Amino acid sequence: MIEQTAAELSAALSRGEVSSVELTQAYLDRIGKYNEALNAFITVCEESALAQARQADDRRARGDASPLLGVPLAHKDIFCTEGVLTTCGSKILNNFISPYDATVVERFNGSGAVMLGKTNMDEFAMGSSNETSFFGPVRNPWDRERVPGGSSGGSAAAVAADLCAMATGTDTGGSIRQPAAFCGITGFKPSYGRVSRWGMIAFASSLDQAGPLCKSAEDAALMSNVMAGLDPKDSTSIDLPVPDYTASLGDSLEGLKIGLPRQHFAEGLSAGVEQGIRDALAEFEKLGATIKEIDLPNNHLSVSAYYVVAPAEASANLSRFDGVRYGYRCEDPVDLEDMYKRTRSEGFGEEVKRRILVGTYALSAGYYDAYYRKAQKIRRLIKQDFVEAFSEVDVVIGPTSPHTAFTLGAKSDPVTMYLEDIYTIAVNLAGLPGISIPAGLVGGLPIGMHIVGSDFAEAKVLNVAHQFQQQTDWHRRKPALNGEEA
Amino acid sequence: MEWETVIGLEVHVSLSTRSKLFSGTASEFGAAANTQANIFDLALPGTLPVLNKEALRMAVRFGLAIGAEISKRSVFDRKNYFYPDLPKGYQVTQLDFPTVGKGALSITLGDGSEKVIGVTRAHIEENAGKSLHEEFHGMSGIDLNRAGEPLLEIVSEPEIRSAEEAVAYLKKLHSIVRYLDISDAIMAQGSMRCDVNVSIRPKGETELGTRTEIKNINSFRFVEKAIHSEVLRQQEVIEDGGKITQETRRYDANKDITTAMRSKEVENDYRYFPEPDLLPVEIDDSFIEAIRAELPELPDQKQARFIAEYGLSSYDAGVLTSSREMADFFETVARVGNDAKLAANWVTGDLQALLNKNNWEITQSPIQAERLGTLVARIVDKTVSGKIAKSLFETMLDDPAAVNDIIEREGLKQVTDSGAIEKLVDEVIANSPDQVQQFRDGKEQVLGYLVGQAMKLSQGKANPGQVNQLLRDKLKT
Known part of the structure; x- marks a missing residue:
């Protein structure tokens, strides 16, 4: 049963076929069995998970029918x-017990979902392979010699390997x-401002956005119903009504206009991924959608702009990790400067230090105009490109990544790694909603299809993904965990 | 060579909001260390700022009071530097788009003339915490109670030409922010702080000289002394053929000298950039007009009204409007006493002398405004003489009883009964035959002596006007 979607588990729970305690125990057992090999979790909360599960069962017994009540989930270790x-994912916080819950965590607790634990991630979310984690790399359940992608690699691997429902x-x-995409699951980034950032440890404040990693677009809709909405504690969260994202999941795609960015089907895209996406697109045509090519002429600038803006914001966001009030502090500092230098040199990993240096440089007197201002x-x-695109089409579809999951250690050069996000970064810079859903397998590895909508068109993006999943079963494919199953 | 001094002031006032600039924590002076710091003030990971609208309103209030441009859109920026009492590693401030733009305020110079000093801008920013270097045995303590408190930094144009003008400007600012009720502005407690930029140039020169900045001066008197001392130092350096280094200096009050802190060249590159956790602050006309509608009467307006309404001199009106508490005190005395000029004399005279002697503020006056007003009223209705009133005032300092009761009990009532006064006058005439003769011989001045004698005889209680009149009548017959 653990392989089922959250929506299916919810139905099973409400029919009384299984209790939350049983379900939670099943996931905990599976975590116990596979986490050592996959390294998907940094912390497992066995006791509190079972306690939450018992409460969920009580709530259900009293007639509570909240959709995610009793469904086990994992939080990325970026949420307090x-x-x-x-x-x-950092040494600098390896002793930090948060005294408060992130808004996202608080909302899931309120929904009755059961928190199994905290998942591994690239240090401070800086990475595309989960190799920068202080707690070691996460392994891709489809092939343990390969990376799960990043930075939410622990969450993706945990969902793919059924170590949690969502x-x-x-x-x-x-x-x-x-x-x-790399782990063959559904991953949804809502529009910037849709989900509160309170309690989510900041990497680049103007780009960071929380979202679900799960087994179907329908689950993404259920999770978004819990996560989305104004939070007075986050000044950048948006005061817009939140629709029930499951309500539009039945809408027909007849007449839907899909745009394919020329720039996303060009040099650098692997043949297998391109073929997979083109095959998938045929499914949309069957559903009555029309497809046309569009231009995102400034897309090639997105990685460069991103690697100025994000490190610049990060360089300031990470200044608070100074060894003064919490977190790691170096041994026996001789004076203040020594404490700062050694705490931060020892506490941060290489990639984080690289980005702090890049960001500090980009903001320095004399360089601000050439870098930061220009990047803005x-x-x-880039935003304008999308505004124009959405005047012609309803959604923009392309590959999530140029290729499937690569092997651990394959991309040791940082710039090569930065190019991993060539199709996704522009969506963050423009603040738009985007989803990746499984759209095929090549060489035994999943392909991710990227569907992008206009500002706050979450419901549409989710429904387009859902309709595809109604026609296909790529999202049901599971990695064989190499016969390690007992 | 004759030198001209050029001064610009950067004044920080602590805004008296109930909570901090970006967190809901209270911000009261004097609480136990770190009891007023929540997870945001401690810069725990994941915490975010939410702007305290009251701080914004207070900044706009100040801007309107000095006739400044109010920005419809202001932007907060991060100013990055590492210090243990700066928990986030950056201070949130406003660099390019401050809430308050150009404005001006006028000061009164020693010769009574007015001078207008331009205000370049006033921006909102958060305070840092405090590092405590004593009592920690080689370590430092950090108190974050103050961290995140809202400050308004008010930057003047370099239009101040002397230490005295600088102090007049500061006192005017102090008075305005207190009138507006946006800050306690107590320099000794740090709720008003001042950085002074000083340079000198040969008289007649239009280019500015190299300036130094004297940081964190915490009293009006020290501002004055620090400027005097720094100007002298700069003159000596230049006259000895040296050059002024642009640098930050500190004023040592014990030695009455300024000393270099660190040179600008080695200062931090603050790497300012727009604070991505806060959206630009957008305000509209109705927001501004609502604040304008609630502006109180300001010192300049009050002074003008006191002159027009009460017929006071410009000087007295200036003294009486130097603080809102003083103005309110005076107006109560004038209303209860029913004579504004007499009220002004008592407040700026006997009362002010008493306050000065004890180093009290008007709010600490041992005689409340209503009581002093009653005293004035008793002079006006001739119940007591002006002279008796002085001793009544002394009695009132230690005696909390009602003014009228004290007059009754102590028998201070002026004698106005003409029979009684006639008896006094007759006695004086009988006792002073020489003076009576002199008066009759045409020496009018002697009358004053005779009146004095009669008053003395009455122990000051006789109505001097009546005594005067009766004496004249009797001596002429």
Whole structure:
């Protein structure tokens, strides 16, 4: 039963076929069996999970029919969880027990979902392979020699390997969608401002957005119903009514106009992924959609602009990790400067330090105009490209990543790694909703299809993905966990 | 060579909002260390700022009070530097788009003339915490109670030409923010702080000289002394053939000198950039007009009204409007006493002398405004003489009883009964034959002596006007 979607588990729970305690125990058992090999979880909360499960069963017994009541989930370790270790994948927070819950965590707790634990991630969400985690790389359940993608690699691997029914992630440049693609699951990044960032450890404040990693677009809709909405504690969260995202999941795609960005089907895209996406697109045509090519002329600038804006914001966001009030502090500092230098040198990993340096440089006197200001201009151009595209089409579809999951250690050069997010980054710069769904297999590895909508068109994006999943079963495919099953 | 001093002031006032600029924590002075710091103030990971609208309103209030441009759109920026009492590693401030733009305020110079000093801008920013270097045995303590408190930094144009003008400007600012009720502005508690930029140039020169900045001066008197001392230093350096280095200096009050802190060249590159956790602040006309409608009467307006309404001199009106508490005190005395000029004399005279002697503020006056007003009223209705009123005032300091009761009990009532006064006058005439003769011989001045004698005889209680009149009548016959 653990392979089922959250929606299916919810139905089973409400029919009394299984209790939340049984379900939770089943996932905990599976985590016990596979986590050592996959390294998907940093922290497992066995006791509190079972306690939450018992409460969920009680609530259900009293007639509560909340959709996610009793469904086990995992939170990316970027979300603060009261009384639980919250590391952000870093040594500098490897002793940080948060005294408060992130809004996302609080909302899931309120929904009755059961928190199994905290998932591994690239350090401070900086990475596309989960190799920068202080807690070691996560393994891709489809092939343990391969990366799960990143930075929400732990959440993606945990969902793919059925170590949880659903998980949360965050996406700054593709950190939900790319690991979802690599692990053959559904990963959804809502519009910027849709989900509160309170309690979500900041990487790049103007780009970070939380979203679901799960087994279907329908689950993404159920999770979004819990996550989305104004939060007075986050000044950038938007005051717009939140629709019931499941309500439009039955809408027909007849007449839907799909745009294919020329720039996403060009040099660098692997033949297998391209074929997979083109085959998938045929499914939409069967559903009555029309497809046309569009231009995103500034897309090629997105990675460069991103690697100025995101490190610049990160360089300031990560200044608070100074060893003064919490987190790691170096041994026996001789003075303040020594404490700062050694705490931060020892506490941060290489990639994080690289980005702090890049960001600090980009904001320095004399360089601000050439880098930061220019990057912000490019950001506006990229947004404009999408505004024009959405005047012609309803959604933009392409590959999530140029290729399938690569092997661990294959991309040791940082710039090569940065190019991983070439199709996803522009969506963050423009603040749009985007989803990655499984759209095929090539060489035994999943392909991710990327569906992007206009500002706050979450419901449409989710329904387009859902309709595809009604016609196909790629999202039902499971990795064989190499015969390690007992 | 004759030198001209050029001064610009950067004044920080702590806005008296109930809670901090970006968190809901209370911000009261003097609480136990770190009891007023929540998870945001501690910069725990994942916490986010939410702008305190009251701080914004207070900044707009100040802007309107000095006739400044109010920005419809202002932007907060991060100013990055590492210090243990700066928990986030950056201070949130407003760099390019402050809430308050150009404005001006006028000061009164020593010769009574007015001078207008331009205000370049006023921006909202958060305070840092406090580092405590004592009592920690080689370590430092951090108190974050103050961290995140809202400040308004008010930057003047370099239009101040002397230490005295600088102090007049500061006192005017102090008075305005207190009138507006946006800050306690107590320099000794740090709720008003001042950085002074000073340069000198040969008289007649239009280019500015190299300036130094004297940081964090915490009293009006020290501002004055620090400027005097720094100007002298700069003159000596230049006259000895040296050059002024642009640098930050500190004023040492004990030695009455300024000393270099660190040179600008090695200062931090603050790497300002727009704070992505806050949206630009957009305000509209109705927001501004609602604040304008609630502006109180300001010192300049009050002074003008006191001159027009009460017929006071410009000087007295200035003294009486130097603080809102003083103005309110005076107006109560004038209303109860029913004579504004007499009320002004008592407040700026006997009362002010008493306050000065004890170093009290008007709010600490041992005689409440209503009581002093009653005293004035008793002079006006001739119940007591002006002279008796002085001793009544002394009695009132230690005696909390009602003014009228004290007059009754102590028998201070002026004698107006003509029979009684006639008896006094007759006695004086009988006792002073020489002076009586002199008066009759045409020496009018002697009358004053005779009146004085009669008053003395009455122990000051006789109505001097009546005594005067009766004496004249009797001596002429």
